[in-house]
Amino acid sequence: MTVAAATSVVHASGLTLRYGRTAALTDVSFTLYDGVTGLLGPNGAGKTTLLRIVATALPPDQGTLSVLGNDPRTPAGRLAVRRRLGYLPQDPGFHPGFTAFEFVDYVAILKELTDRRARHQEVSRVLDAVGLSGQRGRRIRALSGGMRQRVALAAALAGDPDLLVLDEPTVGLDPEQRLRFREVIAELGEGRSVLLSTHQTEEVMALCQRVVVLDGGTVRFEGTPADLAAHARGRVWTSGARVAGALASWRAGDGRYRNVGDPPAGAELLEPTVEDGYLMLVDTPAREETGR
Incomplete structure (x- = not known):
């Protein structure tokens, strides 16, 4: 489709x-x-x-x-x-005394999953989906930052939104x-x-x-990401030294510099990435306004 x-x-x-x-x-x-x-x-x-x-x-x-x-x-x-809807905000507002299971169960109740047995099956399902079935009984305050994020994602998944x-x-x-x-x-x-x-x-x-x-x-x-990358087509090139006036210029792992901006005549052009297209899109107006 x-x-x-x-x-x-x-x-x-x-x-x-x-x-x-x-x-x-x-x-x-x-x-x-x-x-x-x-x-x-x-x-x-x-x-x-x-x-x-x-x-x-x-x-x-x-x-x-x-x-x-x-x-x-x-x-x-x-x-x-x-x-x-499943919503994961930047700050999920954890209650640190809750276990992972209790927190997701609490969110599931708010989502109107009222049948206790069915709700607990759903909580177990989403904790397993994010790889936390073995941590379900641990309290939020004892979990790492990555585990807390997965608990929050599990809560967002409750009810199969x-x-x-x-x-x-x-x-x-x-x-x-x-x-x-x-x-x-x-x-x-x-x-x-x-x-x-x-x-x-x-x-x-x-x-x-x-x-x-x-x-x-x-x-x-x-x-599409490919369309975004295409914004930098013809605007990314490699050089042996940093290029003054480039929108961005950094030394790559091969020792040569990758440059984004307005290439000089005869420059060795590179295939642009999504990051290159994004830089051209959001940084070019600022450069034009300041005259850089």
């Missing part, structure tokens, strides 16, 4: 939100389908605000939003969305923990929609079928 023929899971049009005099989001429009969509952007871009709006935790000042076919601006619409909204789920994890999370998230993206906020372009390359770039509260890009 092509994306054009698929049914949208989330459709946002003209979302705008201000905190006092500060514009957090301005005229944000995008569409989500099944699969994993990465939300990229620098600090302060408005990613967490946007995810909170999609997760029905925050209403926009303006604009329209459809989530799973419902309008979250209405009480009935919000309830319908929340019954089919159709839409997962994950806000920086791999922050603070070591490389092994991050790889484990990637495996879980990739599997979760099969047959449902996952919106994943991240600073890591490598996560977008590894996991995402689509990507949205948010910068300064506005959408700068929406498309």
